Amino acid sequence: MNLGKWAAGAAMGIALASCQTTGEELAQAVPAQVGSVDGADLLSAAANNANWLTYGRDYAEQRYSPLAQINAGNVGQLGLAWYADMDTARGQEATPLVIDGQLFVTTAWSKVKAYDATTGAPLWEYDPQVPGATAVKACCDVVNRGVAAWGDKLFLGTLDGRLIALDRATGEEVWSEVTVDQSMAYTITGAPRVIDGKVIIGNGGAEYTTRGYVSAYDAETGEMLWRFYTVPGAPDEAASEPAHLAAARETWNGEWWKLGGGGTVWDSMAYDAELDLLYIGVGNGSPWNQAYRSPGGGDNLYLSSIVALRPSTGEYVWHYQTTPGDTWDFTATQHIMLADLEIDGEVREVLMQAPKNGFFYVIDRATGELISANNYVAQNWTTGIDMETGRPIVVPEARYGDTGAPFVSTPGAGGGHNWHPMAYHPAEGLVFIPAIEAAFPYVPEEDWEPDPNYGFNVGIDQSAGFLPADPEIRAASAAATKGALIAWDPVAQEERWRVQYPGPWNGGALATGGGLVFQGTAAGNMAAYSVTDGAELWRFRAQTGVVAPPITYMIDGEQYLAVLAGWGGIWPLAPGGFLNETSGPVQNISRLLVFKLGASGELPPEPELVRLPLDPPAFRGSEEQVASGTYDYGRYCAACHGDNAVGSTVLPDLRRSAVLQSEQVWQTIVHDGALEQRGMVGFSKSLSADRIEAIRQFVIFRANQDKELEQRGG
Template sequence: MKSVRLIATAAVSALLLAACGNPSDTVEDIEKAESPPVEAPDATGTAAVDDARLLAAGETPQEWLTYNGTYDEQRHSGLTGITKDNISELSAAWTYDLQTGRGIESTPIVVDGVMYLTSSWSIVYALDPVTGEELWVYDPEVDKAVGVKACCDVVNRGVAVYDGKVYVGVIDGRLEALDAKTGDVVWSKVTVDQSKPYTITGAPRIVKGNVLIGNGGAELGVRGYLSAYDAETGDLSWRFYTVPNPNKEPDGAVSDAVFAELANDTWGNDGAWTTDGGGGTVWDSIVYDVENNQVIFGVGNGSPWNANLRDPNSDGDNLFVSSIVAVNADTGEYNWHYQTTPRDNWDYTATQHIMLADLPLGENGASRRVAMQAPKNGFFYIIDAATGELISGEPYANINWAEGLDEDGRPIEHPEARNNDPATYAGFVQIPAPYGAHNWHPMAMNPDLGLVYIPAMETAQAYITDARFKSKPAKWNTGMDLSAGMPLRYPEGTVEALRASAKGTLVAWDPVKQEARWTVEHEAGWNGGILSTASGIVFQGKLDGTFAAYDAATGDELWSEQLHSGALSGPGTYEIDGEQYVTITTGWGHAYGLAAGFLFKDTVPPAVGKVITFKLGGEAEIPPLDTGLIVEPEPKADPFGDEDMLQAGLVHYSRNCAVCHGMLGISSGVLPDLRWSSYTASAEAWKGVVMDGNLAANGMVSFSDVITPEDSEAIRAYVITQAHMNETTASPAEDATDGEEPALPDDAEPEMEAGEGE
């Protein structure tokens, strides 16, 4: 039974939280596990959004109608109430507690006097945008055990609104339509095969009466696709698969023709892709190109990452992995594609934010309709929106895996970039790492200045083949040795060195000249999405909780405020009764916060997520960080195991545990730090959790399908050794009840992907 709470005041009770999901392999498989439909609501006055209103969204900047603002997805607002002259008066108007200590990635929708947003576990909220008063909350009550399927935390980027309904992709693979007035379920469709490790984390898009949604899961072994559902009934309109099925046979989907003519020949006939799905999930960017009546979407990495394991007996490009694809908006039929990383080997997804613009790139400076993307691989691409022709591509960040693009638009790869063989590996540490030079954090554009603002970063990774790889050998199924280069016992200074190696910048990019106009250096490598306004201001949150405003023309900082939590979501803005508001959702988690967040746990401790909304002269206070009771961490058992056992423990920990509980055995504090876990005290207690699944109800499912009891005990030995070797690197706030959980809402723990690949 799904739960909806309607209240008349802003009093908040603790929310029940939940987990993840999966796509079906044939079109016929989707009509299952549906909730009974209810009578559709009257759209008048409540989310009364139709096609005309969406088409004209740029003309009504008082609202924020879609995830990225308008169909062009430039995240630029025409509002000018907050200016460079008065921004010093900007302060909090209200805050709302989301009651979760997990990653928050949602940009709120504001329409007809109501704000709609999501938090972790796909929970949907309707708030008063002036006061923050809670109107209703819908909890889809996902089984927490499904969280193990979530590569990159149990996050959600937001909702879509249309015809009196609010649409949300639930992390367990459901697509649901809610009554915008009440939060009641209008219809619910399972869009995936839930026996497989699919999830949904992205925001739906509305295009000509259809709801478009993709999915994630490529790190765990799935086959990606994009689906369009009738917004009124929930019936499937069309589906486009992004990689062939294992037998290269028709699926009964709209993508059949292009696979037969083009894509099938780019894959071999064997290898891990035939059992692990091939990947190519559409987990973020979906854009409606009105002028060309097409949908342009980004496609993710291969499954597994390692192309020599994924497709060992061919050298094909593996279409449409790591590609930008355009299809007819009415039928889903293929129009064109451009592959940013042929035969992707490094989790260089092309799912990052795609935006549309008209730039003077035609003959004699004529206007040309283009699609722009800064994907993980580090190149900024400008593509003709009508034809898919590459106009130009240049690095927007520091990269070393390729030196440029050839005349056909293919990367000129470094000679060592594909040398994954441990026997011949020459020590090439590749930039960018799986986190990418840019990840899910949305860009923005100021069309008046002609600048695109990119939340860029620099991290590195050694890519070496996993010698133990078999099909589905681990919860996180990349085919790469995730322990490569990690010391068995990290010496003093390791954490500091890793911290110094991760860099972040805000880049103001001139897409016509293909060069940076200015950059702002950040203290960390993982920072928030961007908002641009017509008054020449750019807003961005940072990993350390700072929310800042910059001069859009120069990069000079104009204003900042400390939010006391990771400020990583894309901000939004709206206007009510002549007063402009800027809003952002906060929360610390995500792939970076779980797998690598220990690097910044001193400055970004775990905190309850919030909605924080600003206006000129606001009088609210942003609650300070409260992580609850702190206890002194200490090992719960004596060290044991020889060097071979500890090395095996490092390998299995890195493949199965690090993406949630942190590299080197050090947690960020969002999820339990296993070094101090009471379950390490005895082999029996540890086995009960890791092998028997005694904590499955909390999201920690059994790993007996991917590791042996001997592997499990080796992990325990490694974790205990790390605790004794480095007792001073304790996580912050620990729950005094058993010295394990931070004093935050009782969330589940998903299996997470260190590269945020989905």
């Protein structure tokens, strides 16, 4: 079993070795007994400084640790204790768990790895062998955000829709359950949660004609205990559906069930034990464009909503819809956080969220009542929130499906905030938001038709918004697309301070009792800032974009900081290609990085990013081929290979690919699926050979455009 390289920090510094470890040796490295994680442990997780037991550190998902050994006064002494190279160079988004001195982390392709949390010695690894063809079902890279713990087990959701229980001591599979219809484009990228022996898991796939739900499974046996659907089904289900779906059905029009409806629960959850309420965030509609999904409008419950459930039964309790009648991919699956805030002289038990739509919400978590809302980034799709109704006041032109005219929205489909977790510092009363400042053009498509065979089913013309080759326009667009770490006062509903970044897709946040907030950046750094004013106090060159959130823990009196680094996710794959051309491409070097005070470890020298030259064949296609290829590239290729064929460094940049040279090879891959096990399926069910050749001609055309600009110094 090749575990790659690992680095262990010791008194003498860092020892780096290449490790070929057998299963027997791994078993000997694991302690004979592993402590059990029970309900009391998870309920008291906020006070457990040694461990990081659940995704958000505690059920409230605050991502705040009171640990203060590393603080604003000494953080400059923070150094690399150890690191471990990952074996897959795709986006890394996981939150590690630390339990009894062991660190558990998931990687891209739903793999799990275990390490000694002090030395980095590898303990075991598990590969669920997700079929490569599953990659095309994932809108946003083959990522995974973490495991959950209960008893002596870990629980993993895999990209192909399985929920797997692993023995925490050995990594051996205990049970596995398929949670989705694997003939459809469902995926799992989010981390499970466990409440009283029930493993809660959702799924993704709302861009691919699926219907969303969240399910609970028995932690010991894998038996499904309940399932909560977020949108109503076909008419023949109406007689037997629960009351919450009967109420939702009144808010839909047309034949939405034929397109799935959407509403996948792909990331955020939180739990209030005193109220016994599980809060889930619900995603976008299928398709995005409401004019096709629900002709005639309607709120389309429970899309883009926060929903409170009873975790024992899955019973609906209340909901708050952040974006009624969503038509912009404004999901409410972003981080949900619980806190007690003093508002107008009264301590309120609140739920906080900064969903994609650009507004920060403070909600009474017992009743779902909206307490306050304000935009945390610039937005142009509303004139504000009506505080009497709790509804956004949408400007008419924003509903592009109704007007038939394009609308450039701020924020765009990437959101003002995406999946990257926020953090809360209770003493400062601040929420730290990894924010995105970016627009997106919604161009309605006349006579749009869904395609269940891997087509990106959003109901708009995805090619119409491509940035042109003109370098000045591209540079201006890149300059207008930014990111920030925003310190937000949820009581005053205003920004306290910000750290401005030149680009979006920066990492999740961690706040500590040492007066620090930690965050990785898209530019390839790990940084610490003062919680009071945002002053940068420490920086480490990670050599790759850091999008995952860091954690902290303490063992033998020493505080550690850990983060999984590795550039990827939807932004680098889709729009990220053209943005990186302005500030310099970011490469993927996937590693787990662990720091402590006084450590002096070093990474290997940063490798030079080697990219194939722009050397396409001469363009000999027709205008008709370019037009056809542009449209099909936008719908079937752009989500992985980049805006207007400007690719990222994570997946092949097709402009630079030798495959362009041969129509036969291109057809073998794109039509027949010769590289299916590497994630590149064939599109023969959707596209004819002629249309696939037209895509090749479009890419050749674009490559020649950019080569000419490059030669002219553009």
